[in-house]
């Protein structure tokens with residue numbers, strides 16, 4: 107008789123987005139005359155930039171000719187893309203990362219879920235609270251998190267680092283020593299980030315205690331302030347303690363195209379064992395390469411035309427962020443984020459819970475956002491709005507909220 111991986115049974119249901127969908131559907135049915143504006147989900151809405159579309163068309167044509175057809179891509183990514191990444195995302199910023207330290211993948215969600223496989227079962231993870239759910243859930247599936255307490259929403263063997271207005275959304279070094287530290291900066295869901303000097307302290311801490319940092323830089327392209335690091339490798343010593351995950355989803359609109367990469371520096375070791383070799387072995391065994399057409403699209407992200415077009419796309423979303431942030435502030439809300447990330451994190455008014463505010467906003471303004479408590483216990487009393495909608499909808503949503 108076969109057995110299942112019991113760890114999956116420990117996972118509490120992921121009710122957040124299904125509960126939102128159900129509540130919105132019920133409201134729509136009861137109020138067919140109302141138009142709902144969705145500022146809830148973290149998906150982009152602008153089309154793929156023309157320079158990238160051109161590169162994809164060209165690659166499609168190559169696939170139609172026996173002379174230029176490509177089959178399996180190299181497991182770790184085509185050289186042209188790995189080099190473009192190394193040159194633009196690292197060398198141009200003074201980070202000494204080589205093309206062969208970059209592993210091309212189909213996105214940062216898979217990489218952030220898979221990376222834990224190369225670490226021991228007894229490692230203790232530390233996460234920010236609130237947090238992108240993949241980091242915790244993938245470690246639950248691997249049996250690393252202990253037991254779940256439904257009352258507190260916490261796992262017995264996970265170290266939580268609350269990020270709230272009380273600490274300015276800057277995670278503090280935990281009392282217990284973690285083995286693996288997940289950091290997503292700029293942050294989803296809070297839209298906040300930390301300075302390069304603060305990140306350097308985390309790198310020093312990790313090197314001191316012998317922990318590895320899994321650094322999710324999915325929102326790097328939205329950084330607007332000078333003292334914020336665009337890569338953890340801008341910090342001294344990061345190559346001996348950090349793995350960096352990047353995605354093309356939020357900077358280039360590839361949520362449906364699928365492309366990402368992971369950097370594992372060759373200097374990152376556990377004793378004599380190279381994590382770079384382990385990840386190469388893992389990637390080579392379980393992944394057969396991102397599609398050629400998509401890797402050519404990724405290369406075009408770094409072309410002069412691509413860079414200029416994407417700069418405009420980011421500016422479009424950040425104009426929305428500014429509209430939301432200043433509109434809410436004028437109305438008297440306490441608001442965070444929205445400066446280095448496309449997320450606005452607001453404190454719910456009048457001590458409402460996150461879900462009470464969700465219902466209030468849906469019923470009174472017909473605007474949908476995401477309750478902060480869905481991202482972790484310290485998200486209670488907060489609410490996330492995203493800048494990924496159209497400008498027209500964003501303006502309309504804010505007019506409705508101001509009129510409340």
Ligand SMILES: *Cc1c(COP(=O)(O)O)cnc(C)c1O
Nearest residue numbers: 213214215238294324353355366
């Ligand atoms: C959107 C997002 C990603 C990107 O995931 P992809 O699989 O590359 O689309 C990764 N991490 C965080 C925190 C995100 O919000």
